[in-house]
Each structure stands twice: as structure tokens, then as C-alpha cells.
Amino acid sequence: MPLPTPDTPHSAPAGAAMPHRTVLLNEAVQALWGEAGPVPEGTYVDATFGRGGHSRLILSLLGPQARLLALDRDPDAIAHATQGEGAIADPRFRIEHAAFSSWGDVVEQLGWGPVQGLLMDIGVSSPQIDNPARGFSFRFDAPLDMRMDTTQGESAADFLARADVQTIADVIRNYGEERFAWGIANAIVAERDAGRSPQTTAELQAIVARTVKTREPGQDPATRTFQALRIHVNRELGELEDALDAALKMLAPGGHLAVISFHSLEDRIVKTFIARHSREEVDRRVPFAQERPLLLEALARIKPSAEEVAANPRSRSAVLRVARRTAVPWSPEAVRAAGGPGAVQSVEASPAKSGRSGKPASKSAHKAAGKAGGKPPARGGRR
Numbered sequence: 001m002p003l004p005t006p007d008t009p010h011s012a013p014a015g016a017a018m019p020h021r022t023v024l025l026n027e028a029v030q031a032l033w034g035e036a037g038p039v040p041e042g043t044y045v046d047a048t049f050g051r052g053g054h055s056r057l058i059l060s061l062l063g064p065q066a067r068l069l070a071l072d073r074d075p076d077a078i079a080h081a082t083q084g085e086g087a088i089a090d091p092r093f094r095i096e097h098a099a100f101s102s103w104g105d106v107v108e109q110l111g112w113g114p115v116q117g118l119l120m121d122i123g124v125s126s127p128q129i130d131n132p133a134r135g136f137s138f139r140f141d142a143p144l145d146m147r148m149d150t151t152q153g154e155s156a157a158d159f160l161a162r163a164d165v166q167t168i169a170d171v172i173r174n175y176g177e178e179r180f181a182w183g184i185a186n187a188i189v190a191e192r193d194a195g196r197s198p199q200t201t202a203e204l205q206a207i208v209a210r211t212v213k214t215r216e217p218g219q220d221p222a223t224r225t226f227q228a229l230r231i232h233v234n235r236e237l238g239e240l241e242d243a244l245d246a247a248l249k250m251l252a253p254g255g256h257l258a259v260i261s262f263h264s265l266e267d268r269i270v271k272t273f274i275a276r277h278s279r280e281e282v283d284r285r286v287p288f289a290q291e292r293p294l295l296l297e298a299l300a301r302i303k304p305s306a307e308e309v310a311a312n313p314r315s316r317s318a319v320l321r322v323a324r325r326t327a328v329p330w331s332p333e334a335v336r337a338a339g340g341p342g343a344v345q346s347v348e349a350s351p352a353k354s355g356r357s358g359k360p361a362s363k364s365a366h367k368a369a370g371k372a373g374g375k376p377p378a379r380g381g382r383r
Ligand SMILES: C[S@@+](CC[C@H](N)C(=O)[O-])C[C@H]1O[C@@H](n2cnc3c(N)ncnc32)[C@H](O)[C@@H]1O
Pocket: 021, 022, 023, 047, 048, 049, 050, 051, 052, 053, 054, 055, 071, 072, 073, 074, 077, 098, 099, 100, 101, 121, 122, 123, 124, 125, 126, 148, 236, 239, 240
């Protein structure tokens, strides 16, 4: 289906700095249709509504009987979809306040399955980064919060106030790929022991700056530590793994999966997941080796155009991966045959070393991250 011009139709005020621009807008929406015909019908899911750039374009192109379910874990995103000028009043649209790890459950509860297309544009949005009060960025001095869902879970400050030094180091090393993780973790715990556990972005930035003396040109010493804490506090990698696993079960035969990621840790998970379910790995040396049922077909890896990167520098690290669900029925056996759910090993297998011992990174950071989300996501269904 031809799409409108690549101009971003949606642009919302974004806290202080850059306006929100949807990344890979046309490419991602085009990737959802597959063979849906000239006017796509059926159920589509935008699991990361943000400010609704993708959702609005999807709605403008869907057929009259189609429906779009959007999710976001950030109450500000839900408010944007339901209140004020940005509100979407379309009977085919529904938005839920939920973490996308639960998107399959939400679809099942609504009785909206199977799903023709799932889009995930993961990570933080510009409105989140640029809102000083959210504590995502050291550009603003603010409470050290970093939660996308401000209604539940543990803030970054609370995590640093209670976690042991090894867990803090593991988080910073595994999710920030920070070689000074052990020193930073020790410095944080020393401050805490002196009654000065970091409560604000500026306090944490100062601790890191005292510890990290060398850095790539143009990069603040605290960049990697902030990224790591954000990933941990929001259980970002576990969320992604759970959402991908649900796609195997919830997508209709021929249904499309489109995932935009901005970070190599996330992209590695998406890439590994698609490869695991789309690549035949029959051992030809074994007589009568069984062919494994493949649940996905890998379709594309797409990067933003040079024009998009020039217009929106934040798009430069984006990668869109697209896959199509095959007609092989979902079953626990089919998933197990591909190596079981989850792609934790792809993160843990990163070359990072652990602590002083120099041993491979432990799984404790990922496990700790798994606990950070606490209770299941809140749901506040809204139209
Ligand atoms: C990059 S923005 C999406 C922008 C959106 N595509 C647009 O065009 O405006 C990512 C959004 O996903 C949300 N998000 C990130 N992780 C999430 C998760 N695990 N569950 C639900 N929403 C999540 C964030 O709150 C943020 O609003």
C-alpha cells in the first residue's frame, strides 16, 4: 500500500528541548501490512504509543472494520492519547495503560486476537528524556527517578539506596557496557555509607565524574551509568523478551512483527529471537534428522535514511527488524524446539567481564532487573 509522504505528521511539544519526532514512521507502518491487501483489516497492536505518531498513521490507513490496540506504560502517554488536543477519538482505537510484556494478555482479555501486526518502537521517548522532572537525563538536575511507569516500581534512587555493591556493578556493567562499573558501584556505596545516597541526577553524575577519568570525546562520564540504571529500573530487556515470546502465540499466520530498537543490547535480543525462530538448523550428519518447525520468517532490517538522520539526529541508532509469522501452529513444543522462550543468554553472553574477578558477567543483574518491576503492570483501560 502506498504511504503518505515521509513528513512526520505528528509533532508534540517535548518538555524543554527537541520536539517529538516519530522514527522510521512510514517504514514501520508499511512493515505491518504484509499481504493485508490494499485496505488492511483485522487487529493491529502498537505496543509503544508514546505520542502516537505510528498509531495515527496506522489509523489513517486501516480499513473500517479494523481495530488498533495501543499500549504504553507511561501515564503521560495515556493522557496524551485520551485528553486535550492530541486525544484520539476513533471507534477503532483503544489504549491501555500496561507494560508491553503483557500485550498478549490484553488482547486475549479483549477477545481481539489473532493479531495481524505488532509494532514496538522501544526505549524512551523524547518527551520522557526532555522532561526534567522524570530524572532520565543528567542535563537537568532532578529527582533520580527514571521510571517510565510512575505509578509503580522502584526508582533509580531507591534501587541505589538498597542494592548491594555487586548488583549495582552488574547492572552498570551489563546494561551500560561500562568498564569502570566496579569503581562506580563502590563510589556509590561509599557515599551511601556516609549518609549521602544519591537522590538527584546531579548527585549521581558528580559521583560518576569523580570515578571515571577517561571517556570517549563528547560523551559525559555518566552516560553509560544513566543508561544502565534506566534499563534496569524499567526491566527493559526482560520486557522485550516477554513481548517477543507473546508474538509467536498471538500473531495470525502471515501476521507481521516490526520492532524498532535504539540500542545494541535490544537489537541483539530482537535479532537473536528472529534468527532462532526462522533459521533451519538441521544437523545433516544425523540420519533422519527432524526438521524444526519454524514459527517466523525473517523479512528485513531497515535503517533510517540519511534524510531522516539529518532531520532527526536521535534516529541515527535506530534499527527496524521485520518478521512474518509462518502458518506453523504455536505450541510449547515448537517454542522449546527453538531453544525455549526468552533470550537472556544473548545479553549475558556479552563480552563484559564481571567485577574484580574478571569472570564472565553473572546473571544477577538480569535477575535483579526481573524483580524491579515488582507486581504485574497496572491496567487502566481507556478509549
Ligand atoms: C520511542 S517511544 C514511542 C514513540 C511512538 N512510536 C510515537 O510515534 O510517538 C517509546 C514509548 O514506549 C513506551 N514504553 C517503553 N517500554 C515500554 C514497556 N515495556 N511497556 C509499555 N510501554 C513502554 C515508553 O513509555 C514510550 O512512550
